[in-house]
Amino acid sequence: MSKRIDVNNLNVYYGDFLAVEDVSLSIEPNSVTAFIGPSGCGKSTFLRTLNRMHEVIPGARVEGEVLMDGVNLYSPGIDPVAVRRHVGMVFQRPNPFPTMSIAENVLAGYRLNSKRTSKAEAEEIVETSLRAANLWNEVKDRLDRPGSSLSGGQQQRLCIARAIAIKPDILLMDEPCSALDPISTLAIEDLMHELKENYTIVIVTHNMQQAARVADRTAFFNIAGTGQPGKLIEMNDTRVMFSAPHEKATEDYISGRFG
Amino acid sequence: MAIDSGTTLSQLSARRRLTNVVASVLVYAAFAVALIPLVWLAWTVVSRGIDRFMVDQTGATNFNLDFLQQSMRGVMGGAIAGGALHAVWGTLLITLTAALISVPIGLLTAVYLVEYGRGRLKRAVTFFVDVMTGIPSIVAGLFAYALAAVVLGPGTKTGFVGAIALSVLMIPVVVRASEEMLRLVPNELREASYALGVPKWLTVIKVVLRTAIAGLATAVTLAIARVIGETAPLLIAVGVADSMNFNIFDGRMMTLPVYIVAEWRKGEAVCNDAAIACLPQITEYRAWAAALTLILIVMALNLVARLISRLFAPKAGR
Numbered sequence: 001m002s003k004r005i006d007v008n009n010l011n012v013y014y015g016d017f018l019a020v021e022d023v024s025l026s027i028e029p030n031s032v033t034a035f036i037g038p039s040g041c042g043k044s045t046f047l048r049t050l051n052r053m054h055e056v057i058p059g060a061r062v063e064g065e066v067l068m069d070g071v072n073l074y075s076p077g078i079d080p081v082a083v084r085r086h087v088g089m090v091f092q093r094p095n096p097f098p099t100m101s102i103a104e105n106v107l108a109g110y111r112l113n114s115k116r117t118s119k120a121e122a123e124e125i126v127e128t129s130l131r132a133a134n135l136w137n138e139v140k141d142r143l144d145r146p147g148s149s150l151s152g153g154q155q156q157r158l159c160i161a162r163a164i165a166i167k168p169d170i171l172l173m174d175e176p177c178s179a180l181d182p183i184s185t186l187a188i189e190d191l192m193h194e195l196k197e198n199y200t201i202v203i204v205t206h207n208m209q210q211a212a213r214v215a216d217r218t219a220f221f222n223i224a225g226t227g228q229p230g231k232l233i234e235m236n237d238t239r240v241m242f243s244a245p246h247e248k249a250t251e252d253y254i255s256g257r258f259g
Numbered sequence: 260m261a262i263d264s265g266t267t268l269s270q271l272s273a274r275r276r277l278t279n280v281v282a283s284v285l286v287y288a289a290f291a292v293a294l295i296p297l298v299w300l301a302w303t304v305v306s307r308g309i310d311r312f313m314v315d316q317t318g319a320t321n322f323n324l325d326f327l328q329q330s331m332r333g334v335m336g337g338a339i340a341g342g343a344l345h346a347v348w349g350t351l352l353i354t355l356t357a358a359l360i361s362v363p364i365g366l367l368t369a370v371y372l373v374e375y376g377r378g379r380l381k382r383a384v385t386f387f388v389d390v391m392t393g394i395p396s397i398v399a400g401l402f403a404y405a406l407a408a409v410v411l412g413p414g415t416k417t418g419f420v421g422a423i424a425l426s427v428l429m430i431p432v433v434v435r436a437s438e439e440m441l442r443l444v445p446n447e448l449r450e451a452s453y454a455l456g457v458p459k460w461l462t463v464i465k466v467v468l469r470t471a472i473a474g475l476a477t478a479v480t481l482a483i484a485r486v487i488g489e490t491a492p493l494l495i496a497v498g499v500a501d502s503m504n505f506n507i508f509d510g511r512m513m514t515l516p517v518y519i520v521a522e523w524r525k526g527e528a529v530c531n532d533a534a535i536a537c538l539p540q541i542t543e544y545r546a547w548a549a550a551l552t553l554i555l556i557v558m559a560l561n562l563v564a565r566l567i568s569r570l571f572a573p574k575a576g577r
Contacts, residue, residue, distance in 0.1 A: 051454065053450065053453060053454060056449075056450065056453055058377060081456050081457070081458050082456065083456075084453060084454055084455065084456040085455075085456030086456075088454065088455070089454035091447060091450065091451065091454075093447060095445070095447040095448060095450070095451045096451075097448060097451065097452075097466065097470070098448075098470060098573035099469050099470055099571075099573050108451075108452075108455055109455040109456065109457070111465075112452055112455060112457040112461055112462070112465050112466065113455075113456065113457055113458075113461065114461070146573070148573070159451070162451075162455065163454070163455070166455060166456065
């Protein structure tokens with residue numbers, strides 16, 4: 001079930017260093033939202049606050065609130081582990097578990113949490129997840145082969161299957177196509193269109209054409225200079241962002257006149 | 260302007276070709292030189308160690324395994340009898356006990372240092388592990404002996420005391436080696452696991468340790484190989500014995516390295532009873548045979564570790 005996210009006045013820190021300053025935005029359910037911006041502007045850092053992966057880094061912390069359907073993920077009583085079961089994540093580089101087969105990788109969310117599943121249930125999860133990730137037809141005959149035997153694009157779709165196998169509400173994707181060739185990229189973009197039927201998708205991308213192709217709404221982050229915090233400059237419907245942005249900085253970045 | 264100032268692509272110059280040949284020769288020569296002591300040692304131990312196995316109790320040349328089937332109980336002078344069965348058992352039992360103590364402590368310390376440690380405590384632990392690495396083995400033996408004297412009574416020498424001495428030497432090796440192995444596990448795998456809503460402790464057990472297990476098996480083997488040949492601490496903490504003793508908590512035990520020392524120290528045996536087959540060099544034969552046995556045990560251990568590595572290594576390739 002897809003959920004909405006509202007972020008209110010979020011400051012993100014690495015130790016004493018303020019990396020992202022005062023972000024407020026809303027992410028609609030059943031939509032694809034893209035974060036764009038130059039390197040180091042804090043868009044990936046911000047993305048990682050949405051499933052509390054940011055705090056995995058020693059010294060990292062946040063101020064402000066992130067509401068998922070009205071529940072603040074940063075309330076004192078909230079378990080970050082539980083948050084991550086509701087907000088899945090796909091990383092920049094495909095990272096299947098090297099000790100596991102394709103099927104085991106899909107089931108990793110269950111197996112690693114020592115959750116028992118019957119054989120039929122497990123097969124069902126593997127098949128539906130791999131179908132949803134558009135990978136089933138390519139791997140159905142070799143589910144017991146190691147996950148690392150797949151090509152880069154297939155590995156990334158395997159990671160998507162692994163993320164959706166635990167049925168999250170929201171799926172975060174941190175530059176999921178930056179290590180992939182154009183054909184694999186297209187496969188994953190098509191996949192995003194299908195996945196937004198059931199999930200809220202947030203994607204960080206360096207590729208503006210990609211944002212224009214897949215996103216319903218786009219947020220532009222920018223940074224004033226090294227050592228300065230990143231900021232949310234503008235967020236709007238993708239169509240508006242790429243045709244008539246309100247801010248000069250957005251227009252400069254999108255038209256390539258940046259820096 | 261290109262670095263190559265010529266207008267056409269230049270030929271591979273004679274000078275570069277010569278450099279390549281010289282470097283290759285040097286590399287191969289260095290490899291050969293490094294191999295010399297190893298091959299020499301292996302050859303010496305095998306050729307001398309085999310002597311004891313080639314002579315039977317009548318003094319005839321006849322391959323037999325008496326050495327691995329007998330202890331030294333009741334063996335006198337230059338009698339062509341007596342073996343190291345008690346020492347093999349002693350070495351295996353004491354080393355196994357030392358491993359059972361050191362591997363959990365060492366592995367958990369490594370997990371702490373890599374996955375949880377932070378700040379001053381982590382630095383302190385690292386520092387003390389480094390210090391422990393430098394402890395001379397005789398000091399470890401004296402420490403275990405003194406500890407046993409306080410806790411178990413003065414003069415206590417048992418296999419277990421020896422195992423404690425070996426643990427002191429083994430723990431830092433296990434920590435260091437497994438720390439390296441755990442650091443080799445890519446951070447992306449930890450993050451992948453966290454992102455699936457897996458708690459940290461399960462991530463450590465099921466992802467980090469599972470991925471590193473092949474390397475950890477090697478680390479443990481290295482640590483065992485490091486202590487299995489220790490002599491001085493065992494001489495102090497376990498003492499010497501001529502008979503079988505399977506109880507590590509009671510009585511002295513023989514171990515292979517100490518057996519070698521004991522036999523070597525006896526020197527040439529005196530043969531004055533014509534009725535018994537006697538060989539003056541039998542003590543030397545026994546010492547070399549024990550050395551060969553020790554090397555074979557270490558090799559077998561390495562093979563087992565290889566097997567574990569192969570079984571659990573991350574599967575790769577198509």
